[in-house]
Amino acid sequence: MTLANVITLVKPDDWHVHLRDGDMLRMALPWSARVFGRAIVMPNLDPPVTTAARAAAYRDRIRRVLPGGSGFEPLMTCFLTDETEPKDIAQGFAEGIVMAVKMYPARSTTNAAAGVTDVRRVSRVLERMQAIGMPLLIHGEVADPETDVFDREKAFIDRVLVQLRADFPALRIVLEHITTAQAVDYVQDAAGPIGATITAHHLMINRNAMFAGGIRPHMYCLPVAKREGHRLALRKAATSGDPRFFLGTDSAPHLVQDKESACGCAGVFTAPVALELYAQVFEEERALDRLEAFASLNGARFYGLPPNTETVTLEQSPWQPPELLPVGEADHVRVFCPEGKARWRLLEPAA
Numbered sequence: 001m002t003l004a005n006v007i008t009l010v011k012p013d014d015w016h017v018h019l020r021d022g023d024m025l026r027m028a029l030p031w032s033a034r035v036f037g038r039a040i041v042m043p044n045l046d047p048p049v050t051t052a053a054r055a056a057a058y059r060d061r062i063r064r065v066l067p068g069g070s071g072f073e074p075l076m077t078c079f080l081t082d083e084t085e086p087k088d089i090a091q092g093f094a095e096g097i098v099m100a101v102k103m104y105p106a107r108s109t110t111n112a113a114a115g116v117t118d119v120r121r122v123s124r125v126l127e128r129m130q131a132i133g134m135p136l137l138i139h140g141e142v143a144d145p146e147t148d149v150f151d152r153e154k155a156f157i158d159r160v161l162v163q164l165r166a167d168f169p170a171l172r173i174v175l176e177h178i179t180t181a182q183a184v185d186y187v188q189d190a191a192g193p194i195g196a197t198i199t200a201h202h203l204m205i206n207r208n209a210m211f212a213g214g215i216r217p218h219m220y221c222l223p224v225a226k227r228e229g230h231r232l233a234l235r236k237a238a239t240s241g242d243p244r245f246f247l248g249t250d251s252a253p254h255l256v257q258d259k260e261s262a263c264g265c266a267g268v269f270t271a272p273v274a275l276e277l278y279a280q281v282f283e284e285e286r287a288l289d290r291l292e293a294f295a296s297l298n299g300a301r302f303y304g305l306p307p308n309t310e311t312v313t314l315e316q317s318p319w320q321p322p323e324l325l326p327v328g329e330a331d332h333v334r335v336f337c338p339e340g341k342a343r344w345r346l347l348e349p350a351a
């Protein structure tokens with residue numbers, strides 16, 4: 001249903017989220033569970049979730065922290081390393097514990113030191129995943145320090161992804177949190193089973209936001225926001241109705257003190273306001289009628305899952321999201337909301 005200022009959607013899913021562990025998990029999880037039916041949970045803990053057994057244990061920790069009565073379903077991933085055993089992840093997939101494998105090029109982002117050093121080293125794993133239909137989720141940036149930070153996504157496509165997909169043409173792939181027009185074009189035009197997630201923040205900010213009046217650590221994430229032309233290409237892709245593009249917030253909380261530092265962490269925390277910000281973008285693009293496909297249908301179809309059966313309703317009604325959320329006793333996380341206010345509000349589901 002779409003009235004001028006109210007929209008009801010099939011309950012959405014978040015196909016890319018960082019829920020963390022411990023106190024941070026206790027803070028972050030309720031925000032995702034409040035609005036999303038399911039989420040693909042990223043495995044970059046310290047140490048990373050590298051095996052099916054670790055994924056099962058992490059899923060238990062998440063379930064223990066879930067608010068009572070919540071139907072939220074964490075979908076688990078394993079962190080691919082040069083040492084990953086094909087048998088272990090295939091068994092985890094068959095048992096319904098591990099939904100997908102996440103590939104971070106070594107040292108490309110937060111807690112990715114143990115990532116893949118060379119795709120050729122993981123070819124046995126990729127072969128097995130291709131055979132059993134297990135998705136590979138890719139952080140698509142080269143980690144090479146000589147490559148300009150704004151070119152790392154395009155360089156990954158040119159230097160790694162094209163060859164990888166030629167070698168494994170039936171491998172199901174999600175290019176995560178895309179940030180460039182080149183990634184949009186590549187995914188749109190590619191043959192075979194490939195999709196891409198797009199974050200709310202990359203639809204809202206370009207790279208100027210990181211330097212507006214001074215350095216803005218809370219606007220810094222990886223892949224880093226790019227020029228305005230790329231943001232516009234992402235908005236067009238997300239709102240196009242093309243089933244290859246779907247919602248993945250990449251909500252990635254870090255403590256304020258770790259962001260506001262001489263060497264600040266990459267990651268922005270959008271979970272408390274993400275669906276609301278996506279709705280704003282779709283409204284601005286006059287595409288509210290396509291929000292449901294992007295947020296609630298395309299991703300489920302890619303993963304071979306049925307859409308959720310519940311619905312959520314948003315109303316156009318400006319509100320002030322929380323700015324700082326407490327974590328444990330003395331720490332805080334800052335919530336991303338570049339305009340301070342959100343224009344769309346989630347109505348609590350009717351009792």
Ligand code: NCD
Pocket residue numbers: 018044109110139220221222223250252253266267268
């Ligand atoms: C993520 C994190 O903090 O875990 N950071 C980010 O900037 N997106 C890692 C990632 O997805 O790259």
Ligand code: ZN
Pocket residue numbers: 016017018042250252
């Ligand atoms: Zn991420």
